[in-house]
Amino acid sequence: MSILIKDVKIVDARKAVEGDIYIEENRIAEVGEVKGKKDDIVIDGKGKAVIPGLVNTHTHAAMVLFRSYADDMPLMEWLEKKIWPLEAKLKPDDIYHGTKLACLEMIKSGTTAFNDMYFEVESIAKAVEEMGMRACISSAFFDFFDKQRLEESLKKVEDDLKKLRKFKNVIPAVGPHAPYTVSLDGLKASMELAEKYDALVHFHLAETKGEIEEFKKKYGKGIVEALNEIGFLNERLIAAHCVWLSEEEIRLMAEKNVNVSHCPASNMKLCVGSALNYSAMKKYSLNVTLGTDSAASNNNLDMFEEMKFATLLQKYHYSAPTLMNAAEIFEIATLNGAKALGIKAGLIESGYLADLVMIDLKKPYFTPGHNLIADIVYSAKGDCVDTVIIDGKVVMEGGKVEGEEKIMEEAREAALDLISR
Numbered sequence: 503m504s505i506l507i508k509d510v511k512i513v514d515a516r517k518a519v520e521g522d523i524y525i526e527e528n529r530i531a532e533v534g535e536v537k538g539k540k541d542d543i544v545i546d547g548k549g550k551a552v553i554p555g556l557v558n559t560h561t562h563a564a565m566v567l568f569r570s571y572a573d574d575m576p577l578m579e580w581l582e583k584k585i586w587p588l589e590a591k592l593k594p595d596d597i598y599h600g601t602k603l604a605c606l607e608m609i610k611s612g613t614t615a616f617n618d619m620y621f622e623v624e625s626i627a628k629a630v631e632e633m634g635m636r637a638c639i640s641s642a643f644f645d646f647f648d649k650q651r652l653e654e655s656l657k658k659v660e661d662d663l664k665k666l667r668k669f670k671n672v673i674p675a676v677g678p679h680a681p682y683t684v685s686l687d688g689l690k691a692s693m694e695l696a697e698k699y700d701a702l703v704h705f706h707l708a709e710t711k712g713e714i715e716e717f718k719k720k721y722g723k724g725i726v727e728a729l730n731e732i733g734f735l736n737e738r739l740i741a742a743h744c745v746w747l748s749e750e751e752i753r754l755m756a757e758k759n760v761n762v763s764h765c766p767a768s769n770m771k772l773c774v775g776s777a778l779n780y781s782a783m784k785k786y787s788l789n790v791t792l793g794t795d796s797a798a799s800n801n802n803l804d805m806f807e808e809m810k811f812a813t814l815l816q817k818y819h820y821s822a823p824t825l826m827n828a829a830e831i832f833e834i835a836t837l838n839g840a841k842a843l844g845i846k847a848g849l850i851e852s853g854y855l856a857d858l859v860m861i862d863l864k865k866p867y868f869t870p871g872h873n874l875i876a877d878i879v880y881s882a883k884g885d886c887v888d889t890v891i892i893d894g895k896v897v898m899e900g901g902k903v904e905g906e907e908k909i910m911e912e913a914r915e916a917a918l919d920l921i922s923r
């Protein structure tokens with residue numbers, strides 16, 4: 503079945519034009535003035551704009567179950583005292599219901615693809631497939647510097663990578679958690695497995711100053727230097743946070759084609775103590791992308807809000823109002839994210855994946871409408887999303903996703919049951 507979107511504003515990182523979009527199967531076939539055929543689904547685009555789906559490159563989807571459970575704490579205390587004890591009680595079904603709720607929230611706020619790091623990959627993949635989303639799912643692990651734990655984890659990761667291959671629109675990945683929970687042997691093996699199974703690697707890097715200092719004390723060298731020595735730095739890697747990197751480390755990561763996921767809301771809320779050195783990343787053409795991190799440290803998955811936080815944080819932290827302008831953060835949240843996930847998406851052009859978001863311009867915050875990109879970044883919220891198409895299929899229409907009440911109810915029940923265990 504083909505879809506024709508008529509008379510719509512078309513906005514991506516390269517252009518803002520008016521016209522029609524024609525979708526055949528899961529790809530954009532034509533953009534411009536399109537006639538269409540008899541059996542097409544026709545969507546009236548008047549008063550609307552179509553943008554590429556937003557790509558959330560760092561989250562832990564099922565952690566929506568912990569939304570507002572532990573707030574106003576520093577990172578390590580938050581993890582060790584509140585989050586990890588609760589995660590120890592999670593069952594696969596909780597993760598399934600949590601991920602479904604996260605997908606619902608993401609679709610309703612214009613995200614079409616996300617990069618997840620959590621446990622129980624089959625539960626996550628099932629939820630993603632049922633919701634019609636696209637996701638990179640990493641089999642996450644900690645080894646806590648224990649040889650036996652590492653061996654067991656690697657076996658599990660390899661099994662998970664095989665299982666993930668059977669799911670449509672799922673990109674498999676390995677998810678070693680962070681430098682303070684995974685040994686260098688574990689990181690080296692992670693990249694080797696990713697290469698063997700043509701997967702990505704998803705990792706937390708340089709989130710706090712303490713992490714950087716501890717690493718130097720333990721290994722006698724900087725973290726990026728050590729990662730380079732073990733062959734960990736390449737285009738398969740999506741490194742979340744990266745707020746405590748030197749300019750030389752940024753240069754090296756750019757040379758190795760690493761992808762960075764910037765998570766400004768989580769960084770500000772957990773008070774990690776610095777802001778992304780975006781100017782240096784831009785100077786060396788490092789692929790900067792955008793993530794929400796989990797709803798336990800954000801506390802939502804709204805990428806519209808995240809775009810605004812990212813650009814405001816840069817301007818405020820570096821006292822530079824011209825830094826990270828609206829067009830740049832829009833490209834970061836669309837095209838750069840798609841590049842990191844290795845998918846041909848993020849532009850509205852023939853041959854690109856039909857991962858598209860139609861927004862309703864009849865909102866007070868889009869009025870009077872002097873500059874649509876500026877309105878999308880600085881004024882909009884996720885509630886402007888009207889219709890979402892992922893892989894050529896309509897997954898949300900007129901602001902509604904099928905079964906949304908039930909998804910919320912089941913996730914609420916799972917969260918309450920988890921807390922009472």
Ligand SMILES: CSC[C@H]1O[C@@H](n2cnc3c(O)ncnc32)[C@H](O)[C@@H]1O
Nearest residue numbers: 562585619620621642643679706796
């Ligand atoms: C191994 S699954 C992912 C693991 O990461 C934890 N987590 C969530 N947010 C953060 C963050 O900002 N920094 C470090 N770790 C984080 C999550 O609770 C899971 O245990």
Ligand SMILES: [Zn+2]
Nearest residue numbers: 706742795796
């Ligand atoms: Zn995270």
